[in-house]
Amino acid sequence: MKLSTISMSLICLVMWIGSEAAFADRDTDVPVPTHDFRNPNPEKVALGRVLMFDKILSGNKNISCGTCHHSLAGTGDGLSLPVGEGGSGLGVTRNVGTGSDLIHERVPRNAPPVWNLGDRSFHTLFHDGRVSTIGGEGFPSGCRTPAGMDLPGNLESVLACQAMFPVTSGTEMAGQAPENPIAIAAASGDLPQVWELLAQRLRANPDYVAMFIAAFPDEISSSAEIQYSHAANAIAAFESVAWRADNSPFDQYVRGDQHAMSKNQKEGMKLFYRGDKNGHSCAECHSGLYQTDQQFHAIAMPQIGSGRGSGPDGFEDYGREQVTGSASDILRFKTPSLRNVALNAPYGHSGAYNSLRAVVEHHLNAVDSLYAYNANRQAVLPTHPTLDTENYRAMDNAAIVDFIASYNELAPFSFTKKEVDLIIDFLSALTDTNSLDLRSDQDVVNGVPSGLPLDD
Ligand code: HEC
Numbered sequence: 161m162k163l164s165t166i167s168m169s170l171i172c173l174v175m176w177i178g179s180e181a182a183f184a185d186r187d188t189d190v191p192v193p194t195h196d197f198r199n200p201n202p203e204k205v206a207l208g209r210v211l212m213f214d215k216i217l218s219g220n221k222n223i224s225c226g227t228c229h230h231s232l233a234g235t236g237d238g239l240s241l242p243v244g245e246g247g248s249g250l251g252v253t254r255n256v257g258t259g260s261d262l263i264h265e266r267v268p269r270n271a272p273p274v275w276n277l278g279d280r281s282f283h284t285l286f287h288d289g290r291v292s293t294i295g296g297e298g299f300p301s302g303c304r305t306p307a308g309m310d311l312p313g314n315l316e317s318v319l320a321c322q323a324m325f326p327v328t329s330g331t332e333m334a335g336q337a338p339e340n341p342i343a344i345a346a347a348s349g350d351l352p353q354v355w356e357l358l359a360q361r362l363r364a365n366p367d368y369v370a371m372f373i374a375a376f377p378d379e380i381s382s383s384a385e386i387q388y389s390h391a392a393n394a395i396a397a398f399e400s401v402a403w404r405a406d407n408s409p410f411d412q413y414v415r416g417d418q419h420a421m422s423k424n425q426k427e428g429m430k431l432f433y434r435g436d437k438n439g440h441s442c443a444e445c446h447s448g449l450y451q452t453d454q455q456f457h458a459i460a461m462p463q464i465g466s467g468r469g470s471g472p473d474g475f476e477d478y479g480r481e482q483v484t485g486s487a488s489d490i491l492r493f494k495t496p497s498l499r500n501v502a503l504n505a506p507y508g509h510s511g512a513y514n515s516l517r518a519v520v521e522h523h524l525n526a527v528d529s530l531y532a533y534n535a536n537r538q539a540v541l542p543t544h545p546t547l548d549t550e551n552y553r554a555m556d557n558a559a560i561v562d563f564i565a566s567y568n569e570l571a572p573f574s575f576t577k578k579e580v581d582l583i584i585d586f587l588s589a590l591t592d593t594n595s596l597d598l599r600s601d602q603d604v605v606n607g608v609p610s611g612l613p614l615d616d
């Protein structure tokens with residue numbers, strides 16, 4: 161991967177999108193930003209499509225990637241916090257399982273959407289950025305990740321590096337030890353063994369073997385050569401192609417169609433990029449073609465769910481600090497892309513806000529909004545016999561709420577109510593109309609090679 165090219169084009173984009181020229185009468189000399197998507201072969205995309213939705217990749221064969229990233233739920237799951245393996249159902253109808261399948265914990269963070277991540281400009285994934293090509297030079301995979309040197313060298317992109325991890329999480333996909341050999345390997349931290357056991361399942365399925373040979377003609381000629389990393393490459397190829405969403409009214413506008421956006425959307429765009437009367441703008445963080453600087457900021461987002469092990473009692477989530485160990489990163493989370501944002505509720509790293517207006521209003525005065533949250537709880541969480549008492553455990557603890565407030569770095573905005581309406585109009589211009597209907601067989605499957613049932 162040519163990092164220098166990526167950072168140069170990002171810098172140009174930031175300068176261009178941030179510049180006054182972009183919003184003045186259009187000047188034909190203004191460079192139009194170019195999208196830079198990978199173009200994998202169709203066989204690889206077809207393989208990735210079935211792998212995305214096949215429960216064969218989970219220890220107990222009861223959950224797929226698509227359970228939490230489904231075309232029919234805006235490439236997320238519609239919940240504040242996902243229900244991992246053991247639950248059943250899709251989207252907001254998903255339940256927490258019963259009997260021995262009852263989930264042990266909720267997944268601690270919101271499942272982010274997967275739009276546009278096949279563009280080469282994306283270098284950092286997860287809310288805390290723990291998978292990134294930045295700093296990945298010394299690793300065989302080219303990615304800096306929690307797996308360090310264990311991550312194989314044949315991964316084709318940051319998206320492929322990411323796809324190595326969900327299968328290693330007991331709560332998400334592997335299951336609880338000793339339920340199955342994959343769960344046992346995952347619980348002992350033996351990631352290469354998790355990947356090997358999954359590869360063995362794929363090698364034993366003739367339909368998959370044929371698809372892998374077709375997708376990787378230069379690398380695979382027999383079942384023995386199939387590795388889980390090939391599956392990760394194929395899944396990444398599917399995500400890149402199927403969930404590309406770069407033909408919104410905003411894209412059409414920046415490519416030169418003055419009429420693609422409404423008057424209100426253009427007004428909202430000016431406010432978004434130029435800011436309030438003090439020049440304080442959304443684009444300070446939501447910059448570049450995809451409205452993200454891919455950096456980390458603390459904006460006093462409410463913490464819901466059981467947390468991710470941070471803090472004295474372990475039910476907080478310090479975000480970026482969990483990766484860097486640096487006190488200056490406490491409570492910083494990655495700036496999300498705002499593409500298709502109108503389709504992606506609930507919002508924030510723990511899904512605390514269920515409406516787009518609520519999360520935008522949170523930004524106006526983040527600390528006030530944090531304190532007001534207790535009267536304004538919006539989480540979307542399927543009920544659970546014991547875990548429900550933990551949903552608002554952090555927010556019910558005054559010391560923790562004060563702590564979150566103390567780390568806030570987002571200064572208040574002075575936008576009027578009318579201006580906020582216009583900004584929300586602009587955010588809706590970031591929706592690619594093709595993403596409104598993802599029922600086609602480009603996006604979903606009717607069956608998978610393992611014969612395992614799909615989510616319903
Ligand atoms: C149980 C739900 C669940 C399953 C199953 C799951 N994910 Fe996710 N996914 C999440 C959550 C939650 C996050 C964010 C975690 C974090 O940031 O700590 C995430 C993050 C991601 C991201 C990063 C997005 C970004 O913008 O940073 C991608 C890509 C992704 N998942 C793809 C996959 C793939 C591919 C699989 C299957 C191999 C998969 N997921 C399985 C819940 C799930």
Ligand code: HEC
Nearest residue numbers: 441442444445457461493494495496507508509519523570
């Ligand atoms: C200081 C940097 C910063 C500024 C300025 C900023 N944001 Fe954000 N924004 C973030 C971060 C970081 C998050 C995610 C926080 C989290 O998950 O804890 C976020 C989340 C969001 C989300 C939720 C997206 C999702 O998928 O969950 C929306 C919508 C949003 N911002 C819109 C705006 C708008 C509109 C403005 C201007 C009024 C703005 N932001 C200004 C950093 C910023």
